Amino acid sequence: xxxxxxxxxxxxxxxxxxxxxxxxxxxxxxxxxxxxxxxxxxxxxxxxxxxxxxxxxxxxxxxxxxxxxxxxxxxxxxxxxxxxxxxxxxxxxxxxxxxxxxxxxxxxxxxxxxxxxxxxxxxxxxxxxxxxxxxxxxxxxxxxxxxxxxxxxxxxxxxxxxxxxxxxxxxxxxxxxxxxxxxxxxxxxxxxxxxxxxxxxxxxxxxxxxxxxxxxxxxxxxxxxxxxxxxxxxxxxxxxxxxxxxxxxxxxxxxxxxxxxxxxxxxxxxxxxxxxxxxxxxxxxxxxxxxxxxxxxxxxxxxxxxxxxxxxxxxxxxxxxxxxxxxxxxxxxxxxxxxxxxxxxxxxxxxxxxxxxxxxxxxxxxxxxxxxxxxxxxxxxxxxxxxxxx
Ligand code: GDP
Ligand code: MN
Numbered sequence: 129x130x131x132x133x134x135x136x137x138x139x140x141x142x143x144x145x146x147x148x149x150x151x152x153x154x155x156x157x158x159x160x161x162x163x164x165x166x167x168x169x170x171x172x173x174x175x176x177x178x179x180x181x182x183x184x185x186x187x188x189x190x191x192x193x194x195x196x197x198x199x200x201x202x203x204x205x206x207x208x209x210x211x212x213x214x215x216x217x218x219x220x221x222x223x224x225x226x227x228x229x230x231x232x233x234x235x236x237x238x239x240x241x242x243x244x245x246x247x248x249x250x251x252x253x254x255x256x257x258x259x260x261x262x263x264x265x266x267x268x269x270x271x272x273x274x275x276x277x278x279x280x281x282x283x284x285x286x287x288x289x290x291x292x293x294x295x296x297x298x299x300x301x302x303x304x305x306x307x308x309x310x311x312x313x314x315x316x317x318x319x320x321x322x323x324x325x326x327x328x329x330x331x332x333x334x335x336x337x338x339x340x341x342x343x344x345x346x347x348x349x350x351x352x353x354x355x356x357x358x359x360x361x362x363x364x365x366x367x368x369x370x371x372x373x374x375x376x377x378x379x380x381x382x383x384x385x386x387x388x389x390x391x392x393x394x395x396x397x398x399x400x401x402x403x404x405x406x407x408x409x410x411x412x413x414x415x416x417x418x419x420x421x422x423x424x425x426x427x428x429x430x431x432x433x434x435x436x437x438x439x440x441x442x443x444x445x446x447x448x449x450x451x452x453x454x455x456x457x458x459x460x461x462x463x464x465x466x467x468x469x470x471x472x473x474x475x476x477x478x479x480x481x482x483x484x485x486x487x488x489x490x491x492x493x494x495x496x497x498x499x500x501x502x503x504x505x506x507x508x509x510x511x512x513x514x515x516x517x518x
Contacts, residue, residue: 129348131362132178134227136344139321140328143313146306147341150229152178156203162228163199172231175202179221180367182329182345183213185261189223192231199228214264217386224366232340237330238297239263240310242279242318251279251315253289255296259330281319285311299333306339321359322352371415371434378430380419387412388515390435390444390473392428394419394453402447405504411512414441421452428458429465436469445511446477447504455479455487463494474499474514478507 131139137147151162159175166173177189184190189211193199203226212220239259245252255275258266266273275296277289290308294300299307314326325347332342353360365373375382381396389406393399396418403413415435419427435441448458462477478501479487491498499514501507 129350129353129359129363130180130367131346131348131359132180132225132227132364132367133176133344134178134225135362136326136346137341139317139346140313140326140341140344143317145310145313145317145341146339147344148230148232150227153203153226153228154207154224156200156207159203159207159226159228160196160200163193163203164196166228166230167193167196167199170231173199174229174231175199175206176227176229177206177209177211177223178225178227179211179216179223180364181211181213181215181221183215183261184211187211187213189213221367232332232342233335234330234332234342235335235337236333237342238332239274239327239329240293240297240307240314240331241325241327241329242311242314242323243325245278248278250281251318253277253279253285253293253311253315255293257297263329279315284319285315299339302337303333303339310339310341317346321356322349323347324349371438374430375417375434378427380417380427380431380434382418382431382434383416384438385413385415386440387414388440388442389511390414390438390441391417392419392431392435392444392446392448393417394421394448394458398447398449402445402504402508405508406445406512409505409508409512411515414438425461425464428461429468432465432469432471436472441473443474443476443511443515445507446475447507448477448479448481450479450481450484450487454483455481456483456490459487459490462498463490463496466494466496466498471497474511474517476501476507476511476514478502478504480504 134152141147153159153162163173172194175191177184191202193202206223209223210220211223237260239256241254243252258273279285294304294307318326327345328341330342332340369384389411391402391413393402399418406413435444476499499510501510
């Protein structure tokens with residue numbers, strides 16, 4: 129799960145990390161009031177579009193205002209605008225909330241993040257002295273400018289790791305101590321709240337000589353959310369894919385992707401293998417979808433409806449291995465589901481496992497336009513050619 133920058137800063141702030149002051153506003157009046165207070169005290173303020181995406185700065189989602197008039201006109205332009213960043217895709221994201229925050233005198237921008245290193249079963253601190261909006265380019269063109277420091281999950285950040293981090297950023301003295309303190313707080317937050325990413329980009333050194341988290345992004349492990357009702361309450365459904373929200377209601381494990389073959393599979397491993405095989409035969413999956421071990425009629429119907437509501441889907445591939453669930457029960461489920469949805473794209477079904485002959489007969493006898501596949505490769509090939517043909 130993702131949260132907004134303002135929420136990430138509040139959370140970091142509650143752990144004692146240095147974050148600039150700010151107010152969340154949703155109407156021009158609220159923005160004006162918040163901007164007025166900041167401009168009266170410091171002469172400037174920054175308006176930041178709150179959408180679940182990075183790259184806002186380059187897309188017009190971050191504006192520094194030097195007067196109240198400027199702040200108000202920038203706010204009016206920003207509220208309701210469709211922000212298209214390199215992370216949102218062409219459909220963009222509508223700006224509904226704006227963070228009105230202190231304008232900071234920046235001396236230098238750094239990049240600092242914590243994430244999970246699944247290979248080493250630990251954490252990874254990632255740092256760069258060249259933070260800011262060009263970090264992706266730096267990572268691509270100058271990977272040597274990105275420092276990676278493995279951190280133990282049981283022991284936390286150690287002193288020598290903090291020294292290594294400060295060295296990577298070129299920080300000494302006061303700011304070296306501030307960095308060590310921040311890293312410890314980030315790691316504690318990461319562990320206590322079951323995060324999957326905490327990214328501060330940019331972390332800045334101000335002209336006054338202190339570190340400040342100017343931007344913050346935090347992602348959480350969905351599977352651990354049940355332990356953190358406070359974190360789950362930060363969810364903003366309007367920022368999430370409506371199809372993914374719908375799927376979650378039915379307990380379907382669905383992730384939207386950008387190809388055109390809709391997949392309905394039981395088991396995450398088989399779903400991954402199906403996606404790989406679609407790639408192997410020259411096409412791309414429109415989604416990952418694991419209907420789980422108990423593919424009930426209700427679940428399969430919901431899954432079809434979600435796939436069919438995606439205009440990118442040009443063919444559907446059902447790939448089911450009947451283990452505990454028998455193929456004839458699954459086939460009945462598919463037939464019942466297809467009868468209630470309006471199928472407007474070719475449907476390929478590959479069944480294998482317990483009572484597969486009975487299952488195939490049920491599909492055939494249904495007289496529905498179902499293309500049956502003899503095995504997985506056959507199913508994928510038929511779906512790929514059906515998508516091209518359709
Ligand atoms: P992102 O583009 O979505 O990652 O949004 P950021 O919050 O990182 O803002 C993008 C850039 O705007 C930062 O890298 C800074 O250079 C600049 N910026 C944001 N807030 C301030 C501020 O208070 N003062 C200054 N000088 N620059 C800022
Ligand atoms: Mn940023």
